[in-house]
Amino acid sequence: MEKAQKTQHLVIWGFHPVREFACSRPDALIEVGHIPKFGRKKRERSLIDLLHKKGISVREISRLAEMGIPSGTVHQGIAAKVQRIWELDEERCLNDVIKAPREHQTPILACDEITDPQNFGAILRGAVAMGVNLIVTQRRGSAPVTGTVAKASSGAIALCNIVYCENLRRFLTKCKEYGWKLVGLAPEAKQFVWQEDLNQKAILILGSEEKGLRKTIRSLCETLVSIPLEGSIQSLNVSQASGIVLYEALRQKKTGSPGP
Structure with a gap:
């Protein structure tokens, strides 16, 4: 079971959650990380390009566990730290x-x-x-x-x-x-x-x-x-x-x- 995070930010994962923040609230994105093979598909490349265009810090990492996501998570190769703007x-x-x-x-x-x-x-x-x-x-x-x-x-x-x-x-x-x-x-x-x-x-x-x-x-x-x-x-x-x-x-x- 995922524990509630007590930090000022939240770690999210998956293509659609990260893309929604990039489109709707890029100001809330602190940083984005993705595994090396993310970006091979057209929609993945377009998301990376969008993040760069918005001025969001994007880094390639070997394991998304470095971002703090729970083990066994279906992450689709990308994760982000976001401010709790909601x-x-x-x-x-x-x-x-x-x-x-x-x-x-x-x-x-x-x-x-x-x-x-x-x-x-x-x-x-x-x-x-x-x-x-x-x-x-x-x-x-x-x-x-x-x-x-x-x-x-x-x-x-x-x-x-x-x-x-x-x-x-x-x-x-x-x-x-x-x-x-x-x-x-x-x-x-x-x-x-x-x-x-x-x-x-x-x-x-x-x-x-x-x-x-x-x-x-x-x-x-x-x-x-x-x-x-x-x-x-x-x-x-x-x-x-x-x-x-x-x-x-x-x-x-x-x-x-x-x-x-």
Whole structure:
């Protein structure tokens, strides 16, 4: 299991994560390393050229373990050290984002003790794709952003804003005080997600992979919604459920109303 890195930077690996940082946030790239055979393919050569064009330090090394990646990692021959530009301060977030006028708001995604790094990475990628500009999670009991998370997000972490709050219930309570509606996803809920008006100041809350929403978080929600399922499989992976809910929020934003 990959341990959370306590340094000011994060080591990421893989073609797509490194390329996403090169394209979207080259200022966050500290250095890039690649093995000798990386660059033989056209797309690999184009990435190296892009990094040079952006003025990023690129060095050829015999083993990417020198960069600090875990053993056994599928790294595709390239790794990078990046600044943790996605982490937002909790108090600053409350002042700058939560209190902002309605017209400047997009849905916020809250993750209640999502622990699997693959799931968390997939959730982050879906959130970025659906226009979510803030993800909130609790520091304790939740997956930290690691190289595995960055890889699972295919580099979308470069475009994320994440708040690791000390107490998710307390954070959400403050959000309610500023007019945010808390909408929890629960498989047993009678109301379907498309029946809920998400085209407002809404925080969509996902529960953990095993237990769902904690009682303390569930009790804060004004409403609970579910995703109807037709087949013999009666549950979805949390990252799949996240994508469906966030798509519905985007659909309502585009059309201006809830409904099928």
